[in-house]
Amino acid sequence: xxxxxxxxxxxxxxxxxxxxxxxxxxxxxxxxxxxxxxxxxxxxxxxxxxxxxxxxxxxxxxxxxxxxxxxxxxxxxxxxxxxxxxxxxxxxxxxxxxxxxxxxxxxxxxxxxxxxxxxxxxxxxxxxxxxxxxxxxxxxxxxxxxxxxxxxxxxxxxxxxxxxxxxxxxxxxxxxxxxxxxxxxxxxxxxxxxx
Amino acid sequence: xxxxxxxxxxxxxxxxxxxxxxxxxxxxxxxxxxxxxxxxxxxxxxxxxxxxxxxxxxxxxxxxxxxxxxxxxxxxxxxxxxxxxxxxxxxxxxxxxxxxxxxxxxxxxxxxxxxxxxxxxxxxxxxxxxxxxxxxxxxxxxxxxxxxxxxxxxxxxxxxxxxxx
Ligand SMILES: Nc1nc2c(ncn2[C@@H]2O[C@H](COP(=O)(O)OP(=O)(O)OP(=O)(O)O)[C@@H](O)[C@H]2O)c(=O)[nH]1
Ligand SMILES: [Mg+2]
Numbered sequence: 001x002x003x004x005x006x007x008x009x010x011x012x013x014x015x016x017x018x019x020x021x022x023x024x025x026x027x028x029x030x031x032x033x034x035x036x037x038x039x040x041x042x043x044x045x046x047x048x049x050x051x052x053x054x055x056x057x058x059x060x061x062x063x064x065x066x067x068x069x070x071x072x073x074x075x076x077x078x079x080x081x082x083x084x085x086x087x088x089x090x091x092x093x094x095x096x097x098x099x100x101x102x103x104x105x106x107x108x109x110x111x112x113x114x115x116x117x118x119x120x121x122x123x124x125x126x127x128x129x130x131x132x133x134x135x136x137x138x139x140x141x142x143x144x145x146x147x148x149x150x151x152x153x154x155x156x157x158x159x160x161x162x163x164x165x166x167x168x169x170x171x172x173x174x175x176x177x178x179x180x181x182x183x184x185x186x187x188x189x190x191x192x193x194x195x
Numbered sequence: 196x197x198x199x200x201x202x203x204x205x206x207x208x209x210x211x212x213x214x215x216x217x218x219x220x221x222x223x224x225x226x227x228x229x230x231x232x233x234x235x236x237x238x239x240x241x242x243x244x245x246x247x248x249x250x251x252x253x254x255x256x257x258x259x260x261x262x263x264x265x266x267x268x269x270x271x272x273x274x275x276x277x278x279x280x281x282x283x284x285x286x287x288x289x290x291x292x293x294x295x296x297x298x299x300x301x302x303x304x305x306x307x308x309x310x311x312x313x314x315x316x317x318x319x320x321x322x323x324x325x326x327x328x329x330x331x332x333x334x335x336x337x338x339x340x341x342x343x344x345x346x347x348x349x350x351x352x353x354x355x356x357x358x359x360x
Contacts, residue, residue: 002200003235007208011346012235042249047257056261059234059253064358070346072358075234075253091260095199095233177359185355192347195202 001095002191004070012073013187015180016093018120019102020112021053021081024141027170028102029060029076032180035173040064054080057092067188074184081116090123097190098135098183099124102168103158105140105148113158132161135186139179141168200332201231207328208238214320215240222313223305225284228298229321230255237295251298255288259296278307289314292322294329 003012017025026046033044042061049055058078063071079089093099101120103113121131138159140151151167159165164182168175203211211229219227219240226241228248234256236248262274277288287299287310297318299310 001231001233003231003237004200004202005208005237007203007205009346014233014235043247045250045253056257059250061249061253065360067350067354067358068346068348087264088261091257091264094260095231181359184358185352188347188350188355191200192350194200195345195347 002097002187004191004195008071009069010071010073011067011191012075013097013184013191014075014077014095015098015100015183015187016096017076017078017100017102018089018093018116019079019081019141020104020109020116021083023081023102023104023109023113023116024168024170025078025081025102026052026054026058028100028139028141028168028176028179029058029078031170031173031176032062032076033060035177036062053082054078055085056080056088064184072188074180074187076180083115086119089119090126093120093123093127096129096134098187099131100179100183101136101138101158102141102170103138103154105142105154106145107147107149110149110154110157113154117158131163135183135190137164137166137179137182137186139166139168139175141170141175143167143174144169144172201235201237201328202332203237203328207324210324211238211321212240214317214324218299218313218317222299222301222310224299224301224310226298226300228252228255228300230296230298232256232259232290232294232296241300255296255298259288259290287311287314289318291318292325294325295321297321 017028019025040063045059047056060076062074077092079092140154166175166179170176215227215229215238226243228239229237230252231237234253236252239248266273275290279286284300284302289297291297299314301310
C-alpha cells in the first residue's frame with residue numbers, strides 16, 4: 001500500500017524481503033544500511049532473538065531522492081524465515097507494494113526455498129494478491145558457497161514465470177542494490193499506471 | 196495494491212493536522228502521532244525533535260498487528276486500545292476506523308482519563324476525515340481520473356535510475 005501525500009510531497013512504498021530461514025534477508029538490509037548515506041536512511045530496526053534470528057521483522061526506511069519534486073521513500077521489511085513464525089510473516093506482508101524473494105542457493109536448502117515460496121503465495125492470496133501481479137524479483141543468494149545449485153536449475157524450481165532474478169552474495173553486497181532497484185522500479189511503474 | 200493506496204491532498208492533510216494539534220493541546224500530551232496501519236507516519240503534533248518518528252510508526256503498527264493477530268486467535272475482533280505505562284511517560288494507542296492508528300504519548304501533566312476522553316472525540320473527527328478520503332478515492336477510481344499534479348504522469352526510466360545514483 002503506497003502512501004502518496006500531496007501536502008508534504010512524499011511517496012512512501014513498502015518492500016518486503018521474503019525467503020526461508022538463514023537465506024540472507026537481514027544481511028541484505030544490513031548491507032544497504034551500511035552503504036547508504038546518513039541523510040538517506042533512518043535507523044535499522046531489528047526485532048531479533050539472542051542468536052540474531054529475525055523474531056518479528058527488520059525495518060529500514062530509505063529516502064532515495066526526488067522524482068518530479070516528490071520525495072520517494074521505501075520502507076524495507078524482512079520477514080522471519082523460520083517456519084514456525086508463519087503468523088508474523090502474514091502480518092508483515094499486509095499492504096506490501098513489492099516483494100523480493102531471497103533464495104538460498106545451497107543445494108540442501110532447495111526444499112526450504114520451495115516451501116517458503118509456497119508460503120508466500122498462500123499468504124499473498126489471502127490478501128487477494130498474486131506474485132504474478134505484484135512487483136516482484138528473485139535473488140539467488142549465497143553464490144559464494146561451494147555446494148550451490150546452478151541458476152538454471154533454481155529458475156526452473158523457483159521462477160516458473162521468468163521474473164527478474166539476480167545472483168547475490170549479500171555480505172559483500174553482490175546483487176543487493178541491483179535486486180532492490182529492480183523491484184523499486186517495478187513499484188514506481190505500477191504507481192504510474194494508477195496515478 | 197493500488198486499490199488500498201492512501202492518497203492525501205493538502206486540504207485533507209490540513210484537517211488532520213488541525214485535529215492532531217487540538218488533541219495535543221487538549222489532552223496535555225507530549226506528542227501525538229497518526230500512523231497508517233501499515234506503519235507509515237501520516238502526521239504528528241507536539242515536540243517530535245527527540246523522537247525517531249519513522250521507527251516509532253513502524254513499531255507501533257507492528258504492535259497493533261501483533262495484538263490484532265492475538266485477538267483473532269482468541270476470537271476477538273480486534274483490540275482497539277493499547278496502553279503502556281512507563282516510569283515517566285505513557286503511551287496510548289488506538290485504532291481508528293480499521294485503518295489508522297492514533298498514538299498519544301503523555302506524562303505527569305496529563306492523565307489516562309483525560310487522554311481517553313480527548314482521544315474519543317478526536318477519533319470520531321478523524322474517522323470522518325478518513326471516510327471522506329476513502330469515498331473520494333473510490334469516486335476517482337470509478338472516473339479513472341488522475342491527479343493533475345501527479346508526480347507519476349511523466350516519470351521516466353531515467354528518473355528512477357537517478358534515485359539509485
Ligand atoms: N557465505 C554467505 N553467507 C551469507 C550470505 N548471505 C547471508 N549469509 C550468512 O547467513 C547467515 C544468516 O543470514 P541472515 O541474513 O541473518 O538470514 P535471514 O534470512 O535474515 O534469516 P531469518 O532471520 O532466520 O529469516 C548469516 O551468518 C549471514 O552472514 C551469502 O551470500 N554468503
Ligand atoms: Mg533475518
